[in-house]
Amino acid sequence: MLLSTGGVVALAGVGGLTPLSQALAQEKAKSEAKALPAYASWKHADSLIVHSANTIETKRSAFGSGLITPLDRLFVRNNVAPPSEKIVADPDAWVVSIKGVKQPKDLTVADLKRLGLVAVPMVLQCSGNGRAYFPEKPSGTKWTVGAAGCVVFSGVPIKAVLEATGGMEPGAKYMTGTGGEEIPQGLDPNTVMVERSIPVEAIDDAILAWEINGEPIPLAHGGPLRLVVPGYTGVNNVKYIKQLAFGKEQSAASIQQNSYRMTPLGEKTNVNQESVWEMPVKSFVTSPTGEPGEEIKAGMVQIQGLAFGGMSAAKEVEVSVDGGKTWKKAAFVGPDLGKYAWRQFVVGMDLKPGKYEIASRATSQAGTVQPEERAANSHGYLNNSWRDHMLAVTVI
Ligand SMILES: Nc1nc2c(c(=O)[nH]1)N[C@H]1C(S)=C(S)[C@@H](COP(=O)(O)O)O[C@H]1N2
Numbered sequence: 001m002l003l004s005t006g007g008v009v010a011l012a013g014v015g016g017l018t019p020l021s022q023a024l025a026q027e028k029a030k031s032e033a034k035a036l037p038a039y040a041s042w043k044h045a046d047s048l049i050v051h052s053a054n055t056i057e058t059k060r061s062a063f064g065s066g067l068i069t070p071l072d073r074l075f076v077r078n079n080v081a082p083p084s085e086k087i088v089a090d091p092d093a094w095v096v097s098i099k100g101v102k103q104p105k106d107l108t109v110a111d112l113k114r115l116g117l118v119a120v121p122m123v124l125q126c127s128g129n130g131r132a133y134f135p136e137k138p139s140g141t142k143w144t145v146g147a148a149g150c151v152v153f154s155g156v157p158i159k160a161v162l163e164a165t166g167g168m169e170p171g172a173k174y175m176t177g178t179g180g181e182e183i184p185q186g187l188d189p190n191t192v193m194v195e196r197s198i199p200v201e202a203i204d205d206a207i208l209a210w211e212i213n214g215e216p217i218p219l220a221h222g223g224p225l226r227l228v229v230p231g232y233t234g235v236n237n238v239k240y241i242k243q244l245a246f247g248k249e250q251s252a253a254s255i256q257q258n259s260y261r262m263t264p265l266g267e268k269t270n271v272n273q274e275s276v277w278e279m280p281v282k283s284f285v286t287s288p289t290g291e292p293g294e295e296i297k298a299g300m301v302q303i304q305g306l307a308f309g310g311m312s313a314a315k316e317v318e319v320s321v322d323g324g325k326t327w328k329k330a331a332f333v334g335p336d337l338g339k340y341a342w343r344q345f346v347v348g349m350d351l352k353p354g355k356y357e358i359a360s361r362a363t364s365q366a367g368t369v370q371p372e373e374r375a376a377n378s379h380g381y382l383n384n385s386w387r388d389h390m391l392a393v394t395v396i
């Protein structure tokens, strides 16, 4: 009876495994999958790939057809272990020091809530998302597509905080956010501290956020207070922020000076290399998923995915089922939540049984087309190559 279903025939074709051995292999992989760490134990395990306690990715199949990524499916990335859960017990009491302004101040979250409010739908994406596809196999987490999500952060505009503190000191070129992690005794803070600087030109849409998707920000995502810089990669969105400073120099922390830079292959990282700040235009297909065991029946197939422009909205997406030889325009579905959010796209394709290579290619409002090739760099940052994100699938 089993053999009479098309699905089983397809499974048998995957890596030469019989259905039974494939099922056993899947069971084994499941039991070997790492458990969620305590601070993220409330997450939906089946939707996530736990690379380590500090690196948790959303499965391609878990993005679904909703626009906003539910918090229990959102990826998590910590460069060092997160602070104690105690810091989110009384969010309004959390203090952030504002420095490098005419009237430096310590402000509580309760104070910030009186200064202004804005809600920003935006893509949060790790700089290293897509690193798994770099042929040079850079070290670091092998993220595929799921170190990204689209969320709504709510908080106060940085501009309002500046108004309340007399404005930046003259000559300030960078805004620097400091994470609230405890620095272990005896260590040079610069080696471990999560402290990131961004050019002051980028603060227009930046906020200090206390809410994500309508909830107080949980510890895993940087509560009680997080710096949010729409359009910039994950690392620039400093969690549990305890200090915001304006000044002439970038942070002296190693995470600013010696990492998160576009280091040419074979070179050592140094401060003269471009810092990883703005996200480039990107898209990827979320259905089909290309995952083993997936059954795609011949006939009309709705190819779905997600697209975003980085610093401007996604304007258009094309889909190819022949490895990029020919392209068909996809339609956007769902609401348009502004230039920093992603758009869902879909295109119906009538597919006969056979092998296909499915790719998507986005163009931003700024007119930038998602490239075929990633920008080569030794740490595996900013992968937006459509070819790297292409899926090989079999239609039965
Ligand atoms: N304080 C602090 N902020 C941080 C980090 C961190 O380790 N500490 N990691 C950064 C990185 S590399 C990424 S990709 C994002 C991840 O955000 P998320 O865990 O909410 O998904 O947070 C950034 N902000």
Ligand SMILES: [Mo]
Pocket: 077, 125, 126, 127, 128, 234, 235
């Ligand atoms: Mo990241």
